[in-house]
Amino acid sequence: MNSKLLKYTKQGIYCPQADIYIDPWGNVDKAVITHGHSDHARRGAKKYLTHRITVPIIKHRLGSDINTKPVEYGEVISVNGVRISLVPAGHIPGSAQVRLEHKGEVAVVSGDYKIEDDGFSAAFEPVKCNTFVTESTFGLPIYKWKPQKEIAADINSWWKANKKKGFASVLCGYSLGKAQRIIKMLDTRIGSIYTHGAVHSVNELLVKEGMILPETRLVTKEIAKSDFVGAMIIAPPSAMGSTWLNKFEPYSLGYASGWMNVRGARRWQAIDIGFALSDHADWPGLNDAIKNTGAESVYVTHGFTSVFVRWLKEQGIDAHELHTQFKGEQVGTDDGEAGN
Amino acid sequence: MRKFAELFTRLDQTNRTTEKTSIISEYFASADENDKLRVLYLFSGRKLKKYFNTTQLWNWTVEYSGLPAWLADESYHSVGDMAETISLILPAAAKKSNRTLTYWINYLESLKDLSEEEKKKKLIGALKQLTTEERFVFFKLITGGFRIGVSQKIVINALSSLTSIEPNIIAHRLMGNWSPENIDYQKLIYGDDSYEDISRPYPFFLAYPVEGEPSGLGTPAEWQAEWKWDGIRGQVIKRKGELFVWSRGEELVTDKFPEFAELTEILPEGTVLDGEIICFTEGKPLPFNVLQTRIGRKNLTPKILNEAPVSFIVYDIMEFEGQDIRDLSLTERRKKLDKLLVDSSVSNILVPSPVIEYNSWDALKKIREGSRENVSEGIMLKRKDSPYGVGRKKGDWWKWKIDPFTVDAVMIYAQKGHGRRADLFTDYTFALWDGDKLVTFAKAYSGLTNEEIKEVDAFVKSHTLEKFGPVRTVKPELVFEIAFEGISESKRHKSGVAVRFPRIARWRKDKKPAEADTLENIKKLLNENKA
Incomplete structure (x- = not known):
């Protein structure tokens, strides 16, 4: 990396002046974590600095023994002259862009982000900077999201239609972020909402942090099969194709992921319906976000990296590829498994 | 078009037959009359004309998208489907249109004689009025590659449940050479005496594999045994002085088998025969791969015709003297067939499928072991007192194939x-x-x-x-x-x-x-x- 503030090392993106890594892999002293998904939050750091809401999430996932320091959005931490702060990334609750400032130079590592306000995670805020590190999970012009309101209507009418047929609706999505976003989008007048254990435990963590979610019930063996008729069941993608689904028969299986924007990806999964609902920026979103930073240099991490860099260069932006171990949204696995 | 795109999307979202059937029923209950006919046309595997050359279409739409060509290519590689890629990369529709599917097909038709420049303008004009989902089906129509994953059976059952007409009758009405230009939906589905398609075939009756030993079927006396021929199932029709040959895939293949032309003279008026198109020389069938050498060829050279001559091994008759005789028993139909073959000065083009004589299942099993020598795949068992059915129906026709x-x-x-x-x-x-x-x-x-x-x-x-x-x-x-x-x-x-x-x-x-x-x-x- 050719940046005054950031270097790229074996352990990931590093700020030498503050001696701090952002979303590193391997053993390091200090890490700033953008959000709780497992390809960004890994074991191995002696100290984790992250948003307050992310703290219980990574403790839950990485172990309660880790050393954490919670911060709020906008709160400034000074380390050896570097002013470090977190700015909402709009990706999932607690997700943040890491802003680093030193001697008038500003660098932003955005982690994963989406532009549309989901009414749940703190909404994305553009930050002016000299160096911007961006993802490109959906960095192709074939990815353009419908407004959340329209997708919510699609999901609810699918649910309603299933209920009318006497079917349960099983909708899969990442258990951290996507699942709760879906739950907030549901029209609770249609029926009851059940959750898979992986989703349930994240819900509990977020509710403790003061987030408001509609009432859901954990799926347990004791619940009668007849209770699932017409109900909505929210599960992680790893539930697709598993025998866990048998108890909901007859059911219709849905999958909420940005990849579902393409028919081939929908058909590849043995699902009945795909909803192109993503917590990542779409093509116009990525382009707008980058433009709004006014950055002189842009580093593109995971996704359609080489394609997106070439595109940015053609737009007159000084863009580079960064081969990180971030993965973005994966197909068919849960966010907890993605980083393994 | 919105309704049609919605139909496609809904069908695409389910793998359940019953659901597909009810989706199609719902569509036919409320769609535009002309659109219904177009949809039936498409769903029965018939193809529209190819209105544009694919490269041309791609170049025009990519230009309209404003993206660099390489990025459009990258997008295509990721999506794997041209129609879908185009529908995804184009800017959103400026205004929504309520035009029907038929309107857009006619619109495409009207471009035929225009200059390239005008065609392009018209095409972009259409795209500006279509949503992503509509564009996708629109492009599928244009490129002629429309596959919807709905079997004929589903369509027939959907129409049957909607109209309360028996599936068999609908199956028959949907067959043949009709097109939206020469019939309307009401006439096609409800039948109409003024419309006559002399090429219209009957739905083929299909056999099930024998489960275990045929002894479970009853006594040998009830069953007619024949060789199971290894060719292409076909239907030969002679009506109003014309000959038509249909393959089981419901394709009119008359031109592919010029050898059959002489049957136009030989067969009496109002005859429909069921049998096997098979390469045949010196009184013996040839293996299937010989036939394969000529399938799909555009030009049948004298060499090919010489090396792979075809005959029609005939085993059933559905129409005799202009009458549909499918309700007669197999034995009675066979009598008529034999008589017809004797009365007509039959050449070696028309070969009756011999009935195998046997007294017991064990004897038949022995005979079956000789299938390979007869260039056959095994034995067919047909119930002697059964009518000629529609489609795959269990009970009256069985195929008893040899191993493996x-x-x-x-x-x-x-x-x-x-x-x-x-x-x-x-x-x-x-x-x-x-x-x-x-x-x-x-x-x-x-x-x-x-x-x-x-x-x-x-x-x-x-x-x-x-x-x-x-x-x-x-x-x-x-x-x-x-x-x-x-x-x-x-x-x-x-x-x-x-x-x-x-x-x-x-x-x-x-x-x-x-x-x-x-x-x-x-x-x-x-x-x-x-x-």
């Missing part, structure tokens, strides 16, 4: 070979139908000739839907007969069965993917094998 086990499966994945064949796709994964879903059941490497491998390789390269490392998902279009030695239950396999030594017996170019076998068929084989 074979099934017709659809290729869905391909992988490159090793060593010499490292640059060719030689390893294939095959799938069977489970309802409307294709489930993988076997991998096979060998069994094709080098020429065929090259042909399949070219198909894979041009029909890749997705790439996963070295594996490609291909358009489920090619059907192969897979032979295997043994079958057992398996938890590891998605299909629930494992087969021993699977290999490609042959490429069934004459079969459509919908005609491939079902998982249920193979599970039956499994159960038989256990017993």
